[in-house]
Amino acid sequence: MASPHWTLSPDRLGSMVAVLIGIALYAAPFVTYRANRIAAGAARSIFEALPPTTAFVLVGAALSVAIVAIFVRRSIVRLAAASLGLVVIAPCVGLSAGFVTPAGNTFARVSPALGFWLLGLAFSLLVADALTRLRLGPWARLGALSIAAAAMALLLFSGAWDGLSILKEYATRADSFWSEARRHVLLAIGSLAAAVAVGLPLGVLCHRAPRLRAAILQVLNVIQTIPSIALFGILMVPLGYLAAFPLAAALGIHGIGAAPAFVALFLYSLLPVVANTVVGLDHVPATVVDAARGMGLSNRQRLFDVELPLALPVILAGIRIVLVQNLGLATVAALIGGGGFGTFVFQGIGQTAIDLVLLGAIPTVALSFAAAVILDAAIELSNGTSQ
Amino acid sequence: MSRRAVMIRLTALIMLLAFISAPNLFAPVFEPLTTNNAPAIYNQGNLLFLTMAHLGTVFSAALASTLVAVLLGVLVTRPSGVEFLPLSRSLVSIGQTFPPVAVLAIAVPLVGFGEKPTLIALFLYGLLPIFENTLTGLTQVSPLTLDAAKGMGMGPTRRLYEVELPLALPVILAGIRLSVVINLGTATIGSTVAAKGLGEVIIAGLQSNNTAFILQGGLVVALLAVLIHDGLMMFERLLVRRLGLGPAAA
Incomplete structure (x- = not known):
């Protein structure tokens, strides 16, 4: 037409x-x-x-x-x-x-x-x-x-x-703006990195041991349903106990602040990473895996040289979900003293000062949007190279 | 679902109902989490009432988002609305990058504190998954099926109601389920702007440093989310079977 x-x-x-x-x-x-x-x-x-x-x-x-x-x-x-x-x-x-x-x-x-x-x-x-x-x-x-x-x-x-x-x-808070910005990004990206470090091996394990898969995915699913402010709050308890040990305290672990927020974001991030790793590995054609085996590749080589590269676009899609979700959820961290752009949002709500709310909300939205565009492009590029 | 899975959910449901109707029975469970003789059970409001308010907010927002999202989805997949289709798809993916907190926070100065900003945020945020799934469902109906319907003499309206919508129904329902489950969690944040709901319990816990409150509020919301998710899924399967769509169509 x-x-x-x-x-x-x-x-x-x-x-x-x-x-x-x-x-x-x-x-x-x-x-x-x-x-x-x-x-x-x-x-x-x-x-x-x-x-x-x-x-x-x-x-x-x-x-x-x-x-x-x-x-x-x-x-x-x-x-x-x-x-x-x-x-x-x-x-x-x-x-x-x-x-x-x-x-x-x-x-x-x-x-x-x-x-x-x-x-x-x-x-x-x-x-x-x-x-x-x-x-x-x-x-x-x-x-x-x-x-x-x-x-x-x-x-x-x-x-x-x-x-x-x-x-x-902004002008009256220029210093704290940039330190909150750094915290916001560190919280979101740090917890993502931790989730990838733990989630990828966990995903591979789930793929190879189907018995574990249902149980692990079920647990991660339930974690996702806990509302963010509750999970932040609940995690304050064990971390508060941990902080009593000098070593933990020296590492910067406290009951309130960034630590429970970091752990909560990490837990939320696990499901998309693990689930997408499993799905990505599942979709590697059996013939390709057979061929790799026929060529005499070891288990390890097969995983790193064949299966993971082929599963990369799907795994990246999981990482995109996590990053966008984390950048948004990190705003809630401010409620438990974790900092981030949420600090301005909740201060602004308290003072009914819309411009202060926007000072926190606009950078958050801009970051999430940029992250989504960048990762979408990365997914498309990896799709091109893995075929 | 296996027998055991059903039993677990039934037990969870009974525990949940017992807890929200007579929370004081559970005081010994939460006592170890309190310090300085703080109350173990939320005492600044009725849990049953708060749960009802929470569910009321979530479901009224979901109803509104469903009506609007399905209507929009139908409009942009008709020949007369097709110019809007590419933009609609982009808007859905852009919209989902907006954090719910930001939507909530921007709504407050515009409409004031209370239920209204929460309803607006939940409505707007709930639109996206339903709209996205309506688009997917309606554009996935095979052209062959539509041709056959046309060949049988069906007009555009009958095709929509008797062929396209029923075939897209499972996907649309999945979108509604997703949107409801996300909003159950998001609604707790509404309590930071004084909306009635279970978030109140959690916020009270954060303010008075009472982990028992935080845990109660969080557990009730999490249990509600899991049970409602599974309940809606059962309802979807039942409906699909009733309509004779079978797993192939889903």
Whole structure:
């Protein structure tokens, strides 16, 4: 059902995006102005939030994207238009902070409002749709991710957004932000590494000894159903006892803090790693294993040179699940003093300061998203090499 | 399921019911976990009531996500909605990278404390697995089957209700099960924003350093999750057999 490229019949997805853009431009506030960080906000439309020329450029750019979305079907054009839209609105929202805030007022806060988020959503939907339709290869997807990351870094470090409320929250906590970031990543990746070190051999064992398989997988399944805050809490007990021994205490094991969070994330990570190792090994064709045996490969060689490489894509899929899950769950660690981005999220909830919540939530989402893209590409690349 | 497996689950169910209706009978079990004469059994609320509230939140969110997700899944697999299909698939995989805590935390400033942000987070987070499975189920129906249905003179509506949806049902149900089990755990985090539920017990334990509370709350939620998971699975098998779909269709 290929539609001719000259058609003037509107594209449905594009029309939906155009409607979103229309609502964002004419019916929603662009930024919210507050007298201080927890005061009630006042809405500012695009023309109240920006100098007239800039506002016209912004509206013009957004409307052009809407027109492209409705009438142009070539993915590459849509991608270019929507990316341009994002490039225009991102510095604009930073600019509006300076324009809306009275000179010399250091208490006032300006945050992006519904209109900005809707424009961002509309453009991102268009970008996502175009990228999906272009069927980019793994390297091209990694390239797109790097460009997006570089653009974000440029906006953050150039100071274009410094007037926004969320960066003012950051400015007062710059040191703790980076130490919590390091803890968050260490918790997520460290527990993943531990789970791979234990889970891979366990998976191989399950594959070779079917009797053990049901029992081990059952236990790991049950662990997954324990809610994260309960598991964090329960683990505080044995670790608290362990901490009474000088050696354990010297290793940094404490009842509260990062140790129970690390162990809990490790336990949650085991199931996907073990289960995917077993499935991956199961799917290695029997003929291949026979051939390897016929060539006189030892048990060990067969495992490392034939079976594990062939099972790699499935094992990587398990690792992707674990990494994305861990990056998210590590936020909960803050509840038991384990640190991480959750610290800001729960502090923000306590103070009903949405920008503080976002300071914790946005980096978490960005990390999980980047991890998912990178590992998806790795899975695809390993699929190519293992065939 | 083997006889033994059924017996284990029945025992677990009876223990669970006994515990939430008369928790004080179990005080001696939890006593060793407390210090300084702290109460061994949660005493700031009724466990039965909290369990009901917890289940109520999870199931009402699951009902809403099921309705919306299946409707959306049907829409984007119709010829008129096919332009949305590639994007829908990407959105499902992107959406699942959002941590539930983040969804919950962002909902709080928008709608305030209490049940509402929890319901919103559970609803949004529950949509994804159901939507994903609805897409998988509906796009897996073989074109030959659809052609045969067309040849029998079935219109698009009858094809949907009598062929496509029944064939996709097992996969859709598996998505609902997954979403319910994930949400049972996630709902406990809702208690950090003052939603009624079993998370309250765990949070109270964390705040007063009372491991007995943490263990009780965690055990009840974990048992509920395991039992509901297995119960839904039994229900799915029964339904599939009733509909005469057999294992081949599942």
